[in-house]
Amino acid sequence: MKQFLITMAGVFAGLMVFLVGVPIMLVVMALSSASPAAVPQxxxxxxxxRAPLTDQAPQNPLWNIGRNSTAVMxxxxxxxxAETDDRVRGLLLRLxxxxxxxxxxxxxxxxxxxxRAAGKPVYAHSQGVYPGGxxxxxxxxxxxxxxxxxxxxxxxxxxxxxxEDLFLKRFFDKYGIAPQFEQREEYxxxxNGYLNSDYTPAHKQATLSWLGSVYQSNLAFAAADRKADPGALRQALEAGPYLAEDAQRLKLIDRVGQVRxxxxxxxxxxxxxxxxxxFDDYANARDWRERRPGDSIAVIEAEGPIMTGRDQGTNPFTGGSTIYSDDLAEAILRAGRANSVKAIVLRINSPGGSDTASEQILDAIRVAKARGKPVVVSMGPYAASGGYWIASEASAIVAQPTTLTGSIGVFGGKFALGEAAARFGVDLRQTGVGGDYASAFNMGQTFTNAQRTxxxxxxxxxxxxxxxxxxAGRNLPVERVREIAxxxxxxxxxxxxxxxxDEVGGFYQAVEKAKALAKLEGDVPLRRMTPTEGAFEALQKALGVSATSARTLVAAAWIFGDPRAEAVLDQLSEAKLREGGGGTVLAPTPLR
Structure with a gap:
């Protein structure tokens, strides 16, 4: 009876998605295929x-329509x-x-x-800049x-x-939770937030180091763009805060006025x-995005944590990003096989993830290089840990001065919850066959000495x-890498x-590097080969036609906004990334 009810609930959820989702889907597709409005002369x-930004547009046709102003790429x-479009006479930035x-x-x-260098004036307007990121x-x-x-x-x-970082050691001690993790190495x-109640010296040193580098870079550019003295600018800013009128008097800004x-x-x-x-209306005028025949440079984008497998489209109505090793590796291999593709620019924005998934993607880069295709990595905001593993053997790496990268290390472990559970009348008991290590990642007990070793x-x-x-990739001695890792x-x-x-710069500097390595000249078209799915494939996943009734029920709960289902799925996703049974090459959360 219980299974029957679950099945019927799944069928009902599927019908609701069909009745609601398909019309929405068709409307979205119709709108996306409609001719864009004419751009005034x-x-x-x-x-x-002011909206949250991603580095790349989500590779999801149900989410990605008309969102050009929220993706940096x-x-x-x-x-x-717009640089060469005579119709564009200027740009207003809302900060x-x-x-x-x-x-x-x-x-x-x-x-x-x-x-600006193309003769198009740019004005920026702010309604205030307050502490936060x-x-x-x-x-x-x-x-x-x-x-x-x-x-x-x-x-x-x-x-x-x-x-600001959260440290949970005293909380864990109070409730009997035993975090059991191995880190390589001290940085x-x-x-660390699970193991300590404060920064370790290495943690503090590293954080202050990259924060200082970001701060110095920001102030240097802010001064250089106005031909100001960096030291004087820093002194003036740190003496704040200021009202806009005072900031104008000190020449920290140019004008005071409403956005209108x-x-x-x-x-x-x-x-x-x-x-x-x-900006979105202009960007959606797609006549200038047509691909030209001939030699090209493939652009492949990768954003989010790195996981093994393929994108199963768990929730096709959201724009979350994850790098799936099968999908990304196949995209790189496909670009490597394409005769018209002479080089590849791989854009990475990732804090890392699975070591085996990272290695699979790196192997695809090796194959593409072996076919004579230079692979240049363009690093976005974050290309660290597993993100750097992927990049390590590229033909060249280009990063912004404030990109967070490196984090060459690994961690793994578990939480032993036996004592904590027992305090609430829950007993965890272990049993099994085989070697001692088979039970190493049971939650009820800490590692034995042999398991820990x-x-x-x-x-x-x-x-x-x-x-x-x-x-190998950076042509550095192993001992030197150990020193800086x-x-x-x-x-x-x-x-x-x-x-x-190799170089400090942005995406188009990486394109120029790829052109040079491939010995290409002139205006070489870019061919986007990022792994994605078609609209009807996304719809098929939305309807859950190949899923079990239980999965359909959970997906429906997500679609209909049940916060409990969202929380469970988010926890499962996080647990998969951090589960101790696998090596995790994941860097700390980036600062926004």
Whole structure:
């Protein structure tokens, strides 16, 4: 009877998805295929950066329509085209009130500077910049414009960069939870919050180091773009916070006014009859995205944690990103086989994940290189741990100065919950057959000495493999890699000085590097070969036609907004990444 009810619930959920989802799907497809509105002959683009940004557009046809202004890669591609589009007469940037991820701000800044160099004025407007994330990145981007406006009475609070970490050791001690983790080495601090009640010296040192590098880079660019003295600018900012009127008096910004006033000033500069055009509307005019025949450079994008397998489309109605090793490896191999593809640019934004998934993707890069196709990695905000494992043997690596990279290390382990559960009347008992290690990852007990020794040895071997990949790919002695590895996170600027990165720059610098390595000249078209799925494939997954009734029921609960189902699925996803039975090459959470 219970199974019958579950089955019927699954059928009902599937019917509801069909009745609701299919019409929505058809409407979305119709809208996406409709002809875009004509772009006025005198257009001022308005780009709003206040919504959360991703590095790349989610590879999901049900989520990705018309969201060009929330993905950095879409933004810079659109601005690249706007440089030579006579209809575009200027750009208005709406800045967020908090911080931007530093490398995202770096990438957009380069696009803004190129647009200005093409004779297109750029105005930035802020309704205030308040503590929260790397606010110096937001300020830096404002300074890259021709005019930096702030709303009257708003606040400029750009006095530094700070972060805060959560430490749970005392909580775990109180409730009998025993975290059992191995780290390689002392800077691999992804699980420090479970093991300690404060920063270790290595954790503190590394955090201050990359924070300082990001801070220095932001201030240097903010000063350089206005031909100001970096020391004087830093002193003035750190003496804040300021109201907009005071910031203007100190020449930290250019103008004080409402956004409508900044918009009107830019329209007047653009000429009689100029109109404001939404950035998304302009980007969706796809006539300029047509692929040309002939030699090309493949662009493959990869964003999110790295996992084995394929994208099963668990929730096709959301835009979350994950790197699946089968999908990404096949995309790289396909580009390697394509005769018209002469080089590959792999864009990575990832904190890492599974070591075996990372190795599978790295192997595909080796095969593509063996076919004579240079593979250049363009690092986004984050290409660390498993993200660096993937990049380690590329033909060249290009990173932004504030990209967080490195974290060459590994961790793994478990939580022993037996004592904690017993306090609430729950008893965990173990039984099994075979060797002693078979029960190593049972939650009810801590590791035995033999299990801990065996597990530590395995972590050592994964770490050694990681070191070997980096040494071979970067042409560095193994001992030198061990010195600069130890799980430590570096910025792109620091990694360049250590030999872990070849060049400091953005995506289009990586394209130029790929052209040079492939001996290509002139305007070479880019061919996007990122793994994705078609709209009807996404719909099939949404309907769960191949899933069990139970999975359909859970998916339906997710679709209909049941927070309990969302929480369970989120926990399962996180657990899969951090489960102790596998080597995890995952870096700390990036600072936003």
């Amino acid at each position: 005198k257009s001022v683009l308005e780009l709003d950066l 879409s933004i810079i591609e659109t601005l690249r085209h 967020p009130e908090g911080g931007l991820e530093p490398a995202m701000a770096d990438e957009i800044r380069l696009a803004v500077l190129r647009l 790397v606010v110096t990145s937001t300020y830096m981007l404002g300074r890259a414009s021709d005019q930096f406006w702030m709303q009257p009475g708003s606040s400029l609070q750009v006095t530094g960069v700070a972060t 691999k601090n992804a699980v 006033e900044a918009q009107q000033a830019l329209l007047e500069k653009a000429g009689d009859g100029a109109e404001t055009v939404s 065996a597990f530590a040895g395995w972590m050592d071997r994964i770490y050694a493999n990681f070191i070997a990949r980096v040494a 130890k799980g430590r996170v570096w910025t792109g600027a620091q990694a360049r000085s250590l030999g872990l990165v």
